[in-house]
Amino acid sequence: MSATITLARIVAALVLALCGVMPYLAPAVGEPFLIGLFARSMIWGIAALSLNLILGYGGMVSFGHAVYLGVASYTIGIFAFHGVTDAWIQWPVALGISAFVAFIFGAISLRTRGVYFIMITLALSQMFYYLARSAEMYGSDDGLTISRRSDLGISWLNLNNRVTLYYVIFVCLLLSLFILWRIVNSRFGMVIRGIKSNETRMEGIGIATYRYKLAAFVIAGTMCGLAGILEANFEKFVSPDTLNWPRSGEMIFMIVLGGMGSLFGPVIGAVVYWLLQDVLSDITEYWQIIFGPLLILIVLFARGGIVGVLNGKRRDA
Amino acid sequence: MPNALLTIDNLRKTFGALIATDGVSLGVETGEIHAIIGPNGAGKTTLIHQLAGMMGSDSGRVIFEGHDISALAAPARVRRGLVRSFQITSILKDFTALDNVALAIQAEQGHSFRFWGNAYADRNLRDPALALLEEVGLGARAHVRAGVLAHGEQRQLEIAMALATRPKMLLLDEPMAGMGAEESARMTAYLASLKGRITMLLIEHDMDAVFALADRITVLVYGRAIATGTPDVIRADAEVRRAYLGDA
Numbered sequence: 001m002s003a004t005i006t007l008a009r010i011v012a013a014l015v016l017a018l019c020g021v022m023p024y025l026a027p028a029v030g031e032p033f034l035i036g037l038f039a040r041s042m043i044w045g046i047a048a049l050s051l052n053l054i055l056g057y058g059g060m061v062s063f064g065h066a067v068y069l070g071v072a073s074y075t076i077g078i079f080a081f082h083g084v085t086d087a088w089i090q091w092p093v094a095l096g097i098s099a100f101v102a103f104i105f106g107a108i109s110l111r112t113r114g115v116y117f118i119m120i121t122l123a124l125s126q127m128f129y130y131l132a133r134s135a136e137m138y139g140s141d142d143g144l145t146i147s148r149r150s151d152l153g154i155s156w157l158n159l160n161n162r163v164t165l166y167y168v169i170f171v172c173l174l175l176s177l178f179i180l181w182r183i184v185n186s187r188f189g190m191v192i193r194g195i196k197s198n199e200t201r202m203e204g205i206g207i208a209t210y211r212y213k214l215a216a217f218v219i220a221g222t223m224c225g226l227a228g229i230l231e232a233n234f235e236k237f238v239s240p241d242t243l244n245w246p247r248s249g250e251m252i253f254m255i256v257l258g259g260m261g262s263l264f265g266p267v268i269g270a271v272v273y274w275l276l277q278d279v280l281s282d283i284t285e286y287w288q289i290i291f292g293p294l295l296i297l298i299v300l301f302a303r304g305g306i307v308g309v310l311n312g313k314r315r316d317a
Numbered sequence: 318m319p320n321a322l323l324t325i326d327n328l329r330k331t332f333g334a335l336i337a338t339d340g341v342s343l344g345v346e347t348g349e350i351h352a353i354i355g356p357n358g359a360g361k362t363t364l365i366h367q368l369a370g371m372m373g374s375d376s377g378r379v380i381f382e383g384h385d386i387s388a389l390a391a392p393a394r395v396r397r398g399l400v401r402s403f404q405i406t407s408i409l410k411d412f413t414a415l416d417n418v419a420l421a422i423q424a425e426q427g428h429s430f431r432f433w434g435n436a437y438a439d440r441n442l443r444d445p446a447l448a449l450l451e452e453v454g455l456g457a458r459a460h461v462r463a464g465v466l467a468h469g470e471q472r473q474l475e476i477a478m479a480l481a482t483r484p485k486m487l488l489l490d491e492p493m494a495g496m497g498a499e500e501s502a503r504m505t506a507y508l509a510s511l512k513g514r515i516t517m518l519l520i521e522h523d524m525d526a527v528f529a530l531a532d533r534i535t536v537l538v539y540g541r542a543i544a545t546g547t548p549d550v551i552r553a554d555a556e557v558r559r560a561y562l563g564d565a
Contacts, residue, residue: 187423187431187439194420197409203371204407205421205482206395207429215430
């Protein structure tokens with residue numbers, strides 16, 4: 001992809017720059033709550049980015065994506081509950097579990113298409129939701145409070161320091177963006193986009209599409225697991241709602257809002273989503289009443305989301 | 318058929334009470350262009366679907382290069398060299414013409430579990446793709462989005478994608494469909510230039526093209542192969558004339 005400067009890319013760079021300076025900017029402008037808001041936006045940004053690989057680039061509408069985030073959060077929480085806080089144990093296991101769950105989800109759901117695909121991802125995610133609700137040892141409905149954050153074992157990387165935690169999240173976001181950028185422009189990425197465009201044609205040129213879709217599922221699930229690890233450390237709490245399907249829906253909102261199938265779209269979408277929620281919930285407790293119609297307008301009149309509007313028409317950011 | 322590249326052995330397919338393919342047997346020899354003609358609804362496209370592995374058969378076998386490929390899925394047949402084109406143009410409309418062909422070349426080069434290198438800058442894909450586009454006459458349109466190409470150009474792209482997979486045999490489902498006379502003649506000339514290099518099973522309604530290209534012709538009516546022979550024989554066959562060529 002050529003490195004032309006587009007309005008969408010400038011905005012994307014600005015958003016990333018804002019993320020980068022927020023721990024210093026927010027106190028300076030007297031709005032320290034923005035640090036937390038941006039940290040949360042970045043965590044959700046990573047999750048939405050990962051979903052965008054299969055949804056935006058691959059055309060697979062999965063309503064089970066929050067599960068990969070949730071199981072990673074629960075993994076961190078359960079480890080901490082049993083006294084294991086070493087990140088070098090916690091994190092790989094959490095990522096591995098997310099990858100494994102994504103593999104299972106994909107292996108089952110990718111045998112179907114369209115509405116059936118959506119329903120199966122939904123059904124699988126609800127299984128995990130009810131599993132978490134029934135896990136009495138780990139808080140069941142009340143959720144699991146995480147008493148201690150992950151310990152990276154590096155003195156200058158202490159996650160109990162708010163600013164350190166913030167920048168660990170920031171670096172994870174940059175890393176996720178970089179990895180995704182490489183993947184979507186690779187041979188593998190070409191195949192994934194091709195499947196979205198015309199799956200029959202892909203089979204017609206000799207590509208067995210199932211295994212590529214499954215691989216995309218696992219990659220996306222693993223990356224979403226990273227978001228789950230970060231969220232567990234950020235919130236110090238995980239509840240069954242983390243796994244529930246509305247969370248997957250929110251991720252889809254962010255992607256649609258920011259721009260489906262564009263690299264930076266989901267990150268922009270996540271930041272705007274949380275800002276909007278903050279602003280709108282000042283106006284009314286029922287902020288979704290405003291947000292819902294807004295989303296409908298975007299779908300109707302700006303199909304490329306914010307990135308699409310900035311670019312005048314549809315193109316990759 | 319001792320020299321047959323593709324042997325179809327008593328192939329059947331029914332949809333409820335409708336018999337789409339009714340015990341078709343025929344052999345296509347290496348290097349030949351074998352045309353299948355027949356009225357609409359004769360089951361020509363169904364036969365292509367079955368041969369390409371995109372539709373299962375109720376019974377019968379498909380043998381390619383001496384191997385029974387009846388149980389193979391569509392992508393596996395393509396990798397063996399049996400490649401189809403589509404009657405209704407099937408391209409990646411969001412991709413440029415060049416990306417369409419590059420992707421087909423990528424598919425031919427083996428698995429695509431390569432996650433890191435930039436495929437858009439990969440000369441092993443771009444160069445042969447451009448060469449192929451030039452060969453089919455689309456070189457100047459390489460960077461145009463496939464969805465906005467003219468109909469005839471899309472048909473050319475369709476063929477270019479099929480060729481990019483380096484087929485031993487092409488299953489061409491009405492390659493001239495919807496083309497004007499001039500475009501049709503150009504496509505006929507191009508297919509003629511591939512003759513001998515690539516074996517072809519050609520379904521086509523354009524009789525000028527069929528009689529210009531085909532070494533042998535099979536006539537399909539209601540799912541049955543009623544006659545097979547050289548163009549001269551088919552032209553003279555009374556039953557064929559009655560069933561299809563329009564003579565009373």
